[in-house]
Amino acid sequence: MKMNILVLDDEKEIADLIEIYLKNENYNVFKYYTASDALKCMENEKINLAILDVMMPEIDGFTVLIKIREKYNFPVIMLTAKEEEIDKINGFSLGADDYITKPFRPLEMIARVKAQIRRFMLYNRDSKQNEAIIDFSGMVINKDTRQVFLNEKNILLTPTEFSILWYLCLNRGKVISSEELFQKVWGEKYFNSNNTVMVHIRHLREKMEDSVENPKFIKTVWGVGYTIEK
Structure with missing residues (x-):
């Protein structure tokens, strides 16, 4: 239309x-x-x-x-x-x-x-739809459409990558452990390895062109987990 x-x-x-x-x-x-x-x-x-x-x-x-x-x-x-x-x-x-x-x-x-x-x-x-929208620092995430825009550019993420980013953004300002991410995103109670989360975080950073040394979005809190600051 x-x-x-x-x-x-x-x-x-x-x-x-x-x-x-x-x-x-x-x-x-x-x-x-x-x-x-x-x-x-x-x-x-x-x-x-x-x-x-x-x-x-x-x-x-x-x-x-x-x-x-x-x-x-x-x-x-x-x-x-x-x-x-x-x-x-x-x-x-x-x-x-x-x-x-x-x-x-x-x-x-x-x-x-x-x-x-x-x-x-x-x-x-729309107030109901706004609950499914996160917008900050040039990034817009729509949970309903599973779309992510970074500085007006559409970032194509896998369902798992999207779920990780959404959960971190939903909890901006908090440090989320790898164990909590695994349980929330993968839906599994038992956490055996940190490698799975690390690999997906690395892919997310690559797609968002976010550096490990000086990240704008996903920051690593060594020995604890990951955070996106407010």
């Missing part, structure tokens, strides 16, 4: 450029040059993501963002020529998900759109 993206920018050339690149990525684009037309569109169409220019005549992008957040939870990317930090802080505080400053590179814009849609689909802003 194609995603519907709303584009609001009073600069026709920029709006048209965004539309071209989005359509090349097979998105449906609803393009508007006035905020009132964009707001009417949202009442009649299911929008999956919006790109809003901040500096709009009559109704500015922040006001449109406020109106969106009164009813909808889809991702919103703010587009502006300004670079003041206060504008970004204002946008994020009102519910913006990302911020792009003009002039921008179209391919970067596309990458940000894809990232926001992917994250929204993983979360779906």
Whole structure:
């Protein structure tokens, strides 16, 4: 199913450029040059993501963002020529998900759109589903779909590797012994060898490009077990 993206920018050339690149990525684009037309569109169409220019005549992008957040939870990317930090802080505080400053590179814009849609689909802003999501330090783990994204890159794990990573992340800040990992992941009561756990941890680190000497995620506590710090 194609995603519907709303584009609001009073600069026709920029709006048209965004539309071209989005359509090349097979998105449906609803393009508007006035905020009132964009707001009417949202009442009649299911929008999956919006790109809003901040500096709009009559109704500015922040006001449109406020109106969106009164009813909808889809991702919103703010587009502006300004670079003041206060504008970004204002946008994020009102519910913006990302911020792009003009002039921008179209391919970067596309990458940000894809990232926001992917994250929204993983979360779906649903409290029940959020219980199956762990998100920290650039890593997103979805227990229901068994997917792991590291800095927006999909990491392919075996079921056992996924279970180890999920359990360690679920217990961030705690040191988990090899015996506990074995019992929780393999479901076996008796723990005979540390080698099985060590091999899977090594494979996990390789796939996550996590070094043993200076790990970002899985740290070894010698003589005790493994931990992922908060």
